[in-house]
Amino acid sequence: MVDARDEQDPYNEHRRLLFSTAYRMLGSVTDAEDVxxxxxxxxxxxxxxxxHHPKAYLVRTVTNLSxxxxxxxxxxxxxxxxxxxxxxxxxxPDIAAEAEVADSVSTAMLVVLETLSPVERAVFLLREVFGYSHAEIAETLERPESTVRQIAHRARRHVQDRRPRFDADQNQRRKITAQFMEACAGGDLNAVMELLAPDVTAWSDGGGKVTAARRPLNGTDHVARWIVGFLAKPDLATLTMExxxxxxxxxxxxxxxxxxxxxxxxxxVDNRIQNLRFQVNPEKLSGLTPHNGLARP
Structure with a gap:
């Protein structure tokens, strides 16, 4: 029996990679930890x-379980x-400075990955994010290499057509984030509206557990009024944002x-907030505690 505390064990050596693979596959911290x-x-x-190849064995196991x-x-x-x-x-924090890494784990990208089939998602991640060859992926998924190549091409084109523009200006993002928090905290409807893009859309995931919009909200006025109205509730008077x-x-x-x-x-996009994704489902917030942080993709 292997000691799970043994840092030299291949499982512990590759745990960051294994968690990163499972999380990107599933979009769920809880499910990734279970895998x-x-x-x-x-x-x-x-x-x-x-x-003979522990890393390949472990990645294959995580991928198939996912x-x-x-x-x-x-x-x-x-x-x-x-x-x-x-x-x-x-x-x-240093992940945000690495555009490609940040893009691959961004909420927007995970939403796009949801539109792929499970196999397409696995092939795309192994090929485009983790750099595995088609032959290695074929062995992992136990599929012909020619089939994997076709899937990889289809998945890459699908993601390229749907992936959002990635904003790499961290200083501007910090500035707009601060302005947005200040406007929300002050209930300043006009200030919130000025920060939103005309075609803004807001999604709110409450999972039926807490109050949340059941449908996507569209348009500057609609989204801004919903945000300001929601934050004006008496039970949120002591809410803090950081x-x-x-x-x-x-x-x-x-x-x-x-x-x-x-x-x-x-x-x-163009210094305006285009898409907002509010996660408020209490069953999906475990990844927001420091000990669960992805200092490990």
Missing amino acids: LQDTWLSWSAVDRYAV LNRLTSARAIREIYVGPWLPEPLLTS PVVINGELGILATLGGHTVGALTFDL
Whole structure:
């Protein structure tokens, strides 16, 4: 039996990669941790002498476990109450400075990945994010290399057509984030509207657990009035907001009475907030505690 505390063990050596793969596959911190636990159980029971390439074995195990879980999760999401958004995850500040890494784990990208089939998602991530060859992916997924190439091409084109423009100006993002928090805290409707793009859309994921908009909100006036009205509720009088790096981008963490109650991520295009994603489902906030942060993609 292998000691899980052994830092020299291949599982611990590659844990960041394994978590990163599972999280990007599933868009869920909780599910990713469950997959890692199942991977550890598989790894601790395997005959080590029969495993010639531990890293490949572990990645293959995580990928296939994630595929199985993602397939079953899709059926559950069909009856999900309101918009479904990925679970937000605190990430180390230096990730935001690495455009490609930040882009690959951004909430916007995870939403785009949701439009791929489970196999397309696995192939895209292994190829485009983690740099595996088509042959390596074929071995991992136990599919012909020619098939993997076709899937990779289709998935890459699909993502390129839908991926958002990535804003790399961190100084401007910090400035607009501060302005947005100030406008929201002051209930300044006009100031909020000025920060929003004309075609802004807001999604709010409450999962039927807490109050949230059941449908996407569109347009500057509609979105701004909903935000200001929501924050004006008496039970949110002591709500605090702070800028934190969420999924590789500067976002906003909301706390109430010392407890995390929500997270906001957004796309910044031409210095205007174009898309807002509010995650307030209490069952999807575990990744917003420091010990769960993605100092590990």
